Amino acid sequence: MDFNPVGIGFLIIGLILALTLHEFAHALASDLLGDRTARNEGRLSINPLTHIDPVMTVLLPLILIVIGSPVIFGAARPVPFNPWAVKYGKYGVAIVAAAGPAMNLLLAVITAVALQLFTPSTQIMPFFITVISINIAFAVFNLIPIPPLDGSRILYAFVPLSVRNVMDRLEQNGLLIIFFLLFLAAPVFMPIFGAIVGGIMQFLVPGLTGLST
Numbered sequence: 001m002d003f004n005p006v007g008i009g010f011l012i013i014g015l016i017l018a019l020t021l022h023e024f025a026h027a028l029a030s031d032l033l034g035d036r037t038a039r040n041e042g043r044l045s046i047n048p049l050t051h052i053d054p055v056m057t058v059l060l061p062l063i064l065i066v067i068g069s070p071v072i073f074g075a076a077r078p079v080p081f082n083p084w085a086v087k088y089g090k091y092g093v094a095i096v097a098a099a100g101p102a103m104n105l106l107l108a109v110i111t112a113v114a115l116q117l118f119t120p121s122t123q124i125m126p127f128f129i130t131v132i133s134i135n136i137a138f139a140v141f142n143l144i145p146i147p148p149l150d151g152s153r154i155l156y157a158f159v160p161l162s163v164r165n166v167m168d169r170l171e172q173n174g175l176l177i178i179f180f181l182l183f184l185a186a187p188v189f190m191p192i193f194g195a196i197v198g199g200i201m202q203f204l205v206p207g208l209t210g211l212s213t
Contacts, residue, residue, distance in 0.1 A: 020047075029095055145167075
């Protein structure tokens, strides 16, 4: 996608949409499983203002765009929940974690179906592609099993205690590992990540290579 003013606007809107629904899905899943923490703190909402972080959701992506970073990264405020209050114990926690990436994949699928059915104008087409790509990227990235990403919460429910202990220790430096993957190890990590995201996009929108993004 070209980073012209319109493209940047599409990117920011797409990021806010993906992050908002991702966090809402976590809040909804935890609420349905009996934990009222998110509801009590006003996070069971699709209002972006309840989820976005001015720095991580808006400022950081803009800075990365301005400096020409090959990686555009953003995050929302994590939805609080009480793992001891959800049903089904560690499996309930895994369900709450999986809800976020599942919502992103669902949004990507819905947008891809809309793209195929309605064939939007060439002016709006890049927005549809941006929404699809951002949501697939968020889903894939969040499923990486590195704490504190959602994938680690899912994996945690199915591995033995010895592995969980290692994951607990990793969480102390989890964000450093993530930034290492995104920036320092980008020449190795990003081609693999991009191939996975691109493969899913090609599956959802056949012939995507012929579209301008």
